[in-house]
Amino acid sequence: MKYKSQKVAYWFFALSMLLFALQIIYGFIMGFAHAGFDGLHDVIPFNTARAVHTNLLVVWLLSGFMGAAYYIIPEEAQRELVSVKLAYVQLISLAVVGVIAIVGYHFNYWEGRKFLEIPRPLDYLVVVNVLLFLGLILVTLFKGKRRTTTALVLSMGLLFAALLYLPGMLPFDSQVMDSFFRWWVVHLWVEGVWELIMGGILSFLLIKLTGVDREVIEKWLYVIVGLTFLSGVLGTGHHYYYIGVNKIWLIVGGIFSALEPLAFLAMALFAVNMYRKGEKKHPNKLALYWTLGAAIVSFIGAGLLGFAHTLPQTNLYTHGTLVTAMHGHLAFWGAYAMIVLAIISYSLPNMTGRKLYESTRGRMAFWMSNIGMIGMTVAFGVAGVVQVYLERKLKMEFMEVQKEIEVHFVVLIICATLFMTGIILYMVDFYKHGRPTDEALETASND
Amino acid sequence: MLSKKQARAFFLGGTLVTFLIFIGLTIYSFGKPQDQSNSENITEAVVRGKTLWEENNCMGCHTILGEGAYYAPELTKVIERRGAGYIKAVLMTPVAWEPNGRKMVAYGFTEQEALDLIEFFDWIDDVDLNGFDTVVSPLAKDNN
Numbered sequence: 001m002k003y004k005s006q007k008v009a010y011w012f013f014a015l016s017m018l019l020f021a022l023q024i025i026y027g028f029i030m031g032f033a034h035a036g037f038d039g040l041h042d043v044i045p046f047n048t049a050r051a052v053h054t055n056l057l058v059v060w061l062l063s064g065f066m067g068a069a070y071y072i073i074p075e076e077a078q079r080e081l082v083s084v085k086l087a088y089v090q091l092i093s094l095a096v097v098g099v100i101a102i103v104g105y106h107f108n109y110w111e112g113r114k115f116l117e118i119p120r121p122l123d124y125l126v127v128v129n130v131l132l133f134l135g136l137i138l139v140t141l142f143k144g145k146r147r148t149t150t151a152l153v154l155s156m157g158l159l160f161a162a163l164l165y166l167p168g169m170l171p172f173d174s175q176v177m178d179s180f181f182r183w184w185v186v187h188l189w190v191e192g193v194w195e196l197i198m199g200g201i202l203s204f205l206l207i208k209l210t211g212v213d214r215e216v217i218e219k220w221l222y223v224i225v226g227l228t229f230l231s232g233v234l235g236t237g238h239h240y241y242y243i244g245v246n247k248i249w250l251i252v253g254g255i256f257s258a259l260e261p262l263a264f265l266a267m268a269l270f271a272v273n274m275y276r277k278g279e280k281k282h283p284n285k286l287a288l289y290w291t292l293g294a295a296i297v298s299f300i301g302a303g304l305l306g307f308a309h310t311l312p313q314t315n316l317y318t319h320g321t322l323v324t325a326m327h328g329h330l331a332f333w334g335a336y337a338m339i340v341l342a343i344i345s346y347s348l349p350n351m352t353g354r355k356l357y358e359s360t361r362g363r364m365a366f367w368m369s370n371i372g373m374i375g376m377t378v379a380f381g382v383a384g385v386v387q388v389y390l391e392r393k394l395k396m397e398f399m400e401v402q403k404e405i406e407v408h409f410v411v412l413i414i415c416a417t418l419f420m421t422g423i424i425l426y427m428v429d430f431y432k433h434g435r436p437t438d439e440a441l442e443t444a445s446n447d
Numbered sequence: 448m449l450s451k452k453q454a455r456a457f458f459l460g461g462t463l464v465t466f467l468i469f470i471g472l473t474i475y476s477f478g479k480p481q482d483q484s485n486s487e488n489i490t491e492a493v494v495r496g497k498t499l500w501e502e503n504n505c506m507g508c509h510t511i512l513g514e515g516a517y518y519a520p521e522l523t524k525v526i527e528r529r530g531a532g533y534i535k536a537v538l539m540t541p542v543a544w545e546p547n548g549r550k551m552v553a554y555g556f557t558e559q560e561a562l563d564l565i566e567f568f569d570w571i572d573d574v575d576l577n578g579f580d581t582v583v584s585p586l587a588k589d590n591n
Contacts, residue, residue, distance in 0.1 A: 041543075047507025112502065112506045234468060246476045
């Protein structure tokens with residue numbers, strides 16, 4: 001750690017951990033309900049659990065991205081954050097809005113639009129919160145001694161993510177238009193600007209961990225984010241095949257979605273190559289595991305599994321089935337959850353001065369969570385394919401099919417337990433690092 | 448070999464071009480001749496139905512136009528499949544509906560609310576979904 005104000009990041013990461021733990025609990029509620037055990041139905045019906053599960057994901061990832069920005073930007077800009085106090089105000093207000101939203105979902109206070117369930121009045125608070133965050137980051141960056149590509153790409157991702165939240169707030173009378181513009185937010189976030197954020201964090205980590213020249217890494221960063229937008233923007237079309245808009249999206253979405261895995265492949269190859277090229281042997285191997293893991297698993301989850309059902313001919317059958325959940329889980333885990341866990345693993349020893357990265361616990365956390373998540377993905381995949389076949393080929397009734405696939409949710413729960421054990425170990429590690437301290441400024445020689 | 452400047456130009460240029468095409472296609476899609484949703488048939492009752500659909504997060508279990516949570520049935524073409532009477536009963540019942548043991552929240556909607564939701568489903572049923580409706584509905588047997 002080079003600047004005292006970087007310590008703010010710790011509290012954003014701590015909030016992330018807390019919300020992540022809650023997200024997993026709600027995931028279990030849904031898994032059990034699918035397996036036929038819905039004892040909590042009267043208190044937490046499925047739609048509540050679902051809204052909480054996905055929104056907690058979004059909020060903990062955003063909190064992780066914000067923490068990453070508060071850690072990375074001062075170091076890249078070579079100056080302290082402009083205001084640490086306001087950063088704490090932003091953290092607390094983020095937590096408050098998040099908690100109100102999550103509690104509200106238990107009392108029918110929501111806006112039932114997949115992923116964007118936060119009710120309109122709270123949306124405005126989100127906007128204010130994000131503006132404050134962006135203000136702090138951008139002012140720090142522009143007052144800084146240097147403006148690196150890594151910092152610019154990261155900030156650009158955060159800025160566009162904020163701007164793209166707005167189309168989701170437009171009111172429409174037509175469900176078709178509502179759905180269309182909802183994807184402007186959701187798709188252009190996860191298959192667009194969030195990849196800029198991921199790319200920025202990845203680039204920062206690779207510079208620190210491999211010692212490869214910044215110029216080389218940042219050049220490839222441009223190529224990768226270029227490929228992301230080239231394929232991802234028009235790739236939005238794969239959400240428009242069957243929701244009641246023109247057939248032109250079948251062609252546009254089909255072609256550009258097929259190109260989307262390229263960006264992720266480039267990212268994976270880039271990360272692995274930089275690692276091989278690098279001469280610096282950074283002692284924080286754990287951070288390296290998570291960094292390379294994020295690049296590789298995102299290619300499998302987001303790239304390959306996404307491609308598996310974005311061809312219009314396949315999507316005709318898989319649209320609206322558990323196949324989507326299969327892709328969604330590994331994609332979010334690989335691309336976004338793992339990159340947040342990577343930056344936490346890297347920065348935590350630097351902020352607290354406790355270098356716990358040799359621990360077996362850390363490695364166990366990595367392997368158990370990854371193997372668990374891959375198992376979950378397979379369980380969702382099998383359930384999804386069986387659902388497609390029975391429901392859409394053999395024309396069986398929805399609920400008859402659901403009975404048939406209950407067993408796959410038992411497998412899912414077992415794999416999820418392994419996953420959760422890994423995450424608990426990660427959180428124990430997080431806790432054992434203790435609080436951030438100014439003394440870490442001197443001790444961090446390996447930054 | 449590619450320079451950093453060229454890489455940046457590729458990123459900025461590619462993004463700008465694809466985004467402009469994307470905006471263009473969006474405008475084209477919502478032009479009157481391309482309308483597949485019979486938007487002129489969106490009555491006040493349909494809008495009220497959509498509001499109820501959102502306020503109760505129906506999408507948190509069901510899917511519509513293939514979008515939602517995969518825990519409860521797809522509701523595109525539900526009127527063809529079940530008939531309006533059945534749907535009204537499900538929406539108005541004060542006890543939890545439990546087909547094959549999977550519970551639905553007992554919303555106990557008023558008759559007016561149930562009718563508004565049915566109007567909403569009815570409008571959805573006529574949207575041209577580029578063939579998806581023939582896959583999700585059991586009536587598709589006859590359509591294939």
